[in-house]
Amino acid sequence: MVWSAPHIGSRPVAILGGGVLGRRIACSFVAGGFNVHIRDPFPQAREDAIKYIDENKEFYTSFCPNGKPAQYGTYTASEDIETTVKDAWLVIEAVPEKIELKIDTFEELDKYAPKDCILGSNSSSFRSGLMLDKVSDERKKLVCNVHYTMPPMVRTVELMTDGYTHQEIFPFLSDVLRQCGMLPATARKESTGFIFNRLWAAVKREILTILAEGVSDAAEIDALWAHMFQTSVVPCQMMDQVGLDTVAFIEDNYINERKLDGSLTVDWLRSNYITQGKLGLKTPEQGGIYPPSTVAVNPPLNPAAAAQAAAGTEKQMPPIFFLDVGLGSNSPSYPSLAGLTTNGKILRLDEPNQPPKALVTGLPLPDGIDVDPSANRMYWTNMGADVTAKDGSLMSSTLDGSDKKVLLGDGVLTTPKQLVLIKDQQTGTEKLYFCDREGCSVHRCNVDGSEHEVLVQNPGGVGDLLHWCVGITVDLKERKFYWTQKGPAKSNLGRIFRANIDFLPGETASNRSDIEVVFDKLPEPIDLEIEAETGVLYWTDRGEHPRGCSLNCARVEGEKEVRILARRFHEPIGLKLDLARKQIFVCDLGGSIYAVDVETGKKTVVHRDDGSYTGLVTLPAA
Structure with a gap:
């Protein structure tokens, strides 16, 4: 019998299970323009x-081949399975x-789902052929595994x-x-573990044997793996993230089906850990597998972090607040610069590598943030839409984006740029310091916008780069x-200055x-930060290769030798x-946020999409 694809139209995809993975599966369909129950x-x-999909x-x-759909799919959630699946063209159980x-779930689906509905299992350890005990012969032809990671x-x-x-179902899906x-x-063909999971199961099995025999430890194994394959995804940390009980449960399936010896794998894991x-x-x-001191409730910056932690260099990603200037999207809904x-x-x-949450939207070219x-506040600058109108602004809100306030505006600033909040214990003041690019000036004010001062006023104006x-x-x-004064593009006339507070x-x-001029003849220096205790200055440079598109550092006294820590960014800004974790976070106009190891210069991407990022700040530890 020739199979005919179900008519989709407004019919929903039904997802059974709203947990961590189920909601992600649902969100992917909504983003693709499909309705979801x-x-x-x-x-x-x-x-x-529902909240996850909203956010x-x-x-x-950003992963869809055609970008944002004409409209998102609709999405609802309910308790009743019959209502959820009655009009579905595809059901995925999670x-x-x-x-x-x-088995019982597929019995219900056979009873309630439309006759042409495809039934998928997201199981990572069971073949869907094992779930057919209570499914009719005709329905078996519409059942398959649809396994998301x-x-x-x-x-x-x-x-x-x-x-x-x-x-024919497989090319259609x-x-x-x-x-x-x-x-x-x-x-x-049918295969316990599908394709990748079979490879992964073999890796886990051999690693558990290495650990059980006392040949090596988790940190060393992960360090070797990370270096050999140049990846941040490492096996021992991954097993801890998944949960050792789940690792054992999945391995049981392979042992039972293939008659494997589990004494040095799952039996050892249960005896020594579970x-x-x-x-x-x-x-x-x-x-x-890693000790408590290196296991965090929130996943670390990357899975290799626990291996680094065991060596005394634990790296975790603190919450990051960052600015999308709004110029990176290719969406047709933005036909003009205006x-x-x-x-x-x-x-x-x-x-890391999870969807960020939008706190404030509709901003006119935001650039600097702290x-x-x-005080439960954040502060940022907006360059504005028209440099000739001096419509730049300095704003504030609570950390969740509410209670927005304009601190400086109304023709005061031209294009305010990078910003830093300074709590000066010597004077007992809290000040916002920031630059005004086309205003050719450096400013400061109180956190409520009062006592606004111009600290440096260069000659020139909008056209004096x-x-x-x-x-x-x-x-x-x-x-x-x-x-910094970045100078014209490709001129190598960028400079870093300093003056007294x-x-x-x-x-x-x-x-x-x-x-004073501290450094000169730089490609295009942008944002900077100083480690006061050592007198080392760090800065991004968005200029041309080989010295530009880089993260740099140098001592501000003595020989002042400039060291390039990392290169090949896509116009780095913030x-x-x-340094407590020996890393620096950098964002660039190419839509990426990186963690850079201070000692090795290795860049790890913690976020990437089609945005265009300017300012960046991390939330300090409590």
Whole structure:
């Protein structure tokens, strides 16, 4: 019998299970323009699933081949399975990994789903052919595995027959999945573990044997793996993240099916870890393969972090607040610069390579940002839409984006740029320092916008690129502030200056005599920050290769030898030091945020999409 694809129209995709993976599967379909119904018996799971899609559907569209759809799919969540699936053209179950539960679920689906509806299982350990005990013969031809890993971080979806599935279903589903930004692959025949999971299972099995025999330890294994394959995804940390109980449960399936010896793998794992309550990230106080001190409730910057932690160099990603200037999207809804200049956003990233949360939208070219957690406030600059109108502004809001206030505006600023909040214990003041690019000036004011001062006023104006002021940092220890003047593009006339925080008697912003050139003949220096204790200055440079598009550092006294820490960014702008963990966060106009290792210069991408990023700041540890 020839199979005919179901008519989709407004019919929904039904997702059974609103948990961590189920809501991500649902979000991918919504971003691809498909309507979605979610079923979960728990109210909190339903609420969390809807909230997740609300906050992340825009991010998921960045993976879709045609960008944002004409409209997002609709999405609902309910408790009743019959209502959820009654009009569906595709159902994907993401219920717990219990074969009896899955068999009963498919019995219900056979009863309630439309006759042409495709039924998929997201199981990572069971073949869908094992779930057919209570399914009719005709329905068996519409059942298959549709196994997602963890979108959007991993976008692979593996499809596999139940032994009866119409072969035409697989190219049909593959086309749908690609429309949603996924990367489908089809197993040619039934296989426990599909394709990649079989490879991964073999790796886990051998690693557990190495650990059981005492040949090596987790940190060393992960360090070797990370170096050999030049990747941040390392196996021991991954097992802790998944949960050692889940690792053992999946391995049981291979052992039972293939008659494997589990004495040095799953038996050893249960005896030494699981029975003692050591499951990994599920039990941070007890730990897992890694000890408790290196297991965090939130995943680290990358899976290799635990290996680094065991060596005393633990690296975690703090929450990052960053600015999308709004010029990076190719969306046809922005046909002109005038439309783009109000597309700026403030975003918050809490986990690496996960969708950020939009806190403030509709901003006119935001550029510099800093936060004050103790006051629950953040501060940022907007360059404005028209330099001739002097419509730049300095703004503030709470950390969740509410209670927005304009601190400086109304023709005061031209194009304010990078910004830093300084709490000066010597004077008992809190000041915002920032540069005004086309205004050729450096400014400061109180956190409420009062006592606004111009600290440096260069000659020239909008067209005088040599005197444009961009980045700023303050050294309270030496009572100095530093700023960059990037100069014309490709000119190598960029400079870094400094002056005293306090004016000398009788001097003004236009005639001060304490201004020094610290570094010159730079490509195009932008943002900067100083480590006061060591007198080392760090800065980004968006100029031309080989010295530009780089992260740099140098001592501000003595020989002042400039060291390039990392290169090959896509026009880097903002940076933030995290030297306690020996890393620096950098964002660029190419839509990426990186963590750069201070010692090796290795760049790790913690976020990437089609945005265009300017300012960046991390939330300090509590």
